[in-house]
Amino acid sequence: MLGIKRLHFFVIKSFIGPFILTFLITIFVLLLQFIWKYVDEFVGKGIEWFIMLELFSYAIVNFIPLALPLSILLATIMTFGSLGEFSELTALKSSGISLRRIMHPLFILVIILSICAVLFSNYILPVANLKFYSLLFDVRSQRPEIMIKPGIFYNGIDNYTIRVSKINKKTKMLYNVLIYDHTNYRGNTILIKADSGKMILSKNKDFLLLDLYHGEKYEENIENPQEWKNLKKHRYYKFKSYNSKISISGLTFKRSDESLFKDNYRMLNIKQLLYTEDSLTRELKKFKENYKNTIFASNYLLRLKKEKNILEPKETNIDTILKYLKKEEKQKLYYYAVNSLRNQQVISESTSEEENARLSWIVRHKIEFHQKFTLSFACIIFFLIGAPLGATIKKGGLGLPVVISVILFILYYVISLSGEKFVKELIWPAWLGMWFPSFILFPIGVMLTLTSIRDINIFSTDWFYTLIYKFK
Numbered sequence: 001m002l003g004i005k006r007l008h009f010f011v012i013k014s015f016i017g018p019f020i021l022t023f024l025i026t027i028f029v030l031l032l033q034f035i036w037k038y039v040d041e042f043v044g045k046g047i048e049w050f051i052m053l054e055l056f057s058y059a060i061v062n063f064i065p066l067a068l069p070l071s072i073l074l075a076t077i078m079t080f081g082s083l084g085e086f087s088e089l090t091a092l093k094s095s096g097i098s099l100r101r102i103m104h105p106l107f108i109l110v111i112i113l114s115i116c117a118v119l120f121s122n123y124i125l126p127v128a129n130l131k132f133y134s135l136l137f138d139v140r141s142q143r144p145e146i147m148i149k150p151g152i153f154y155n156g157i158d159n160y161t162i163r164v165s166k167i168n169k170k171t172k173m174l175y176n177v178l179i180y181d182h183t184n185y186r187g188n189t190i191l192i193k194a195d196s197g198k199m200i201l202s203k204n205k206d207f208l209l210l211d212l213y214h215g216e217k218y219e220e221n222i223e224n225p226q227e228w229k230n231l232k233k234h235r236y237y238k239f240k241s242y243n244s245k246i247s248i249s250g251l252t253f254k255r256s257d258e259s260l261f262k263d264n265y266r267m268l269n270i271k272q273l274l275y276t277e278d279s280l281t282r283e284l285k286k287f288k289e290n291y292k293n294t295i296f297a298s299n300y301l302l303r304l305k306k307e308k309n310i311l312e313p314k315e316t317n318i319d320t321i322l323k324y325l326k327k328e329e330k331q332k333l334y335y336y337a338v339n340s341l342r343n344q345q346v347i348s349e350s351t352s353e354e355e356n357a358r359l360s361w362i363v364r365h366k367i368e369f370h371q372k373f374t375l376s377f378a379c380i381i382f383f384l385i386g387a388p389l390g391a392t393i394k395k396g397g398l399g400l401p402v403v404i405s406v407i408l409f410i411l412y413y414v415i416s417l418s419g420e421k422f423v424k425e426l427i428w429p430a431w432l433g434m435w436f437p438s439f440i441l442f443p444i445g446v447m448l449t450l451t452s453i454r455d456i457n458i459f460s461t462d463w464f465y466t467l468i469y470k471f472k
Contacts, residue, residue: 007097008105014082015106019075026067026074027060034059038140045142055139058132065121065375069412072110073382074405079106080390089391100453103387110383117376122269125372130267134258146208146248148174148199157208157248159183172198177212189220194242201248210244217242265368273369280362287358291351356426363423366430374434378412381438384445388452412437 035042035056042052083089083102092102148154154162160183165176177197181190194215199208220234261267268276389404415437423433 004101007092007102011079011102012105012109015075015079015109018078019071022074022078023067023071026070027063030063030067031056031060034063038136041140045139047139047142051135051139055132055135058128058135061124061128062132065117065125065371068113068117069375069378069382070405070409072113072379073386073408074402076106076383076386077390077393077405080387081393082390084391084394089394098453099387099391103449106387107383110379114376114379117379118372121372121376126267126269126272130258130261133264133266134256134261137261138254138256146199146201157246159185160246174198177215179210186220191218192216192242202245206248208246208248210242210246212242212244213240215239215242265365268365268368270369270372273365277362277365277369280358280365284355284358284362287355291347359426360424363426363430367420367423367434370430370434374416374438377438381441381445382408382412384449385441388448391452412441415440 080089083092089099089102093099146154146156148162148164148167150164150167152163159181161180163178164174167174174197175195177192177194179192180188181192182188184190192212192215194212196214197210197212199210201207202209216236216238218234218236263276265273265276385408386405393404416434419428419433419436421433422428423430428436
């Protein structure tokens with residue numbers, strides 16, 4: 001009994017190290033991919049480093065459900081590959097300890113990790129997503145910081161166009177400054193020229209302070225646009241020193257209210273997803289009923305039959321209905337029939353688009369609901385695949401196990417994306433599309449595990465020959 005406990009401790013200890021290492025590497029790779037994707041929207045905006053650090057922290061939390069299955073797969077292959085490479089697996093089997101007994105502690109550990117992953121996705125991930133996506137929205141919406149380059153017109157400040165010929169990087173002095181002021185929304189009616197000057201940000205970064213020297217200002221003082229042709233109505237004066245303040249509040253970083261994002265499906269837990277899905281389904285049903293009522297109300301023939309108290313037989317005969325109508329009523333019926341068909345066509349098209357949009361939004365909630373379980377269940381699947389593969393290939397380290405793990409994970413990811421696409425296109429139900437990778441890979445994992453426990457090497461040619469011989 002003591003020996004079994006030591007064995008379990010040894011196996012878990014062999015697994016923990018590679019698991020933590022591969023988990024950190026996976027998170028790092030996913031973070032690099034995230035930075036590469038949004039690098040153009042991060043650079044040149046003057047965002048403080050602690051805000052970017054906060055954003056990356058929330059992104060890392062967001063990557064955990066995706067990184068966990070891959071880390072378990074890679075760590076499992078590395079653990080059993082190392083045991084097989086150094087003949088420890090062979091020694092354990094020769095002493096009467098089966099592979100099932102060796103896998104048992106890790107299988108319990110993986111189940112615990114899967115349960116923790118479900119709890120994490122339900123309680124922590126929605127909060128992290130709320131903060132992550134709201135902060136990401138603010139960062140992406142942030143306008144670039146003021147970067148005036150010599151000889152180029154700069155339009156980054158609302159209602160202003162600025163051009164300088166030369167910038168002294170040491171003294172921050174600007175030379176040959178040209179400023180077009182469009183704050184009166186009448187075109188280039190205000191022009192400021194200066195030999196030199198400085199631009200300084202205020203302490204709260206809401207204003208740009210201008211100190212210009214030895215220049216001139218031209219301003220057309222015309223309020224009526226019809227008088228623009230009269231060039232006499234303008235003001236012009238020279239100055240030795242000119243001070244101005246330009247509002248740049250739109251360039252400062254501001255945090256949005258997180259409550260604006262809280263109703264998104266990514267920010268909901270399991271209970272909230274089910275409640276929202278039920279509400280959206282009832283709203284869709286009510287929407288369809290309103291459409292039927294609208295169609296009935298726009299049908300002139302039905303309203304006319306109701307007014308004339310015409311009893312409709314089982315098989316409607318239009319001639320029977322028309323004999324109750326006068327000539328003027330028949331002409332009116334034809335006129336309304338044509339217009340009704342046209343209106344119903346427009347209403348049907350718009351209603352169909354609206355219905356698809358509502359269905360698509362409901363489906364996204366269903367996808368998010370199933371993903372809280374499928375990624376956790378993938379941990380168990382990848383363990384069942386990784387353990388027998390590691391015991392078979394007998395290679396530890398980050399070489400061959402990494403290659404095999406990446407191939408298997410890409411296979412799972414591609415199948416998952418395909419199933420999700422079919423669900424979003426309303427071809428498959430949500431449960432089928434989201435659990436489709438599990439339906440394929442779980443039997444494979446079970447088969448690999450059973451064959452390894454029975455010491456059957458399915459990768460050998462002898463096994464294939466034996467299998468073919470049985471079917472003859």
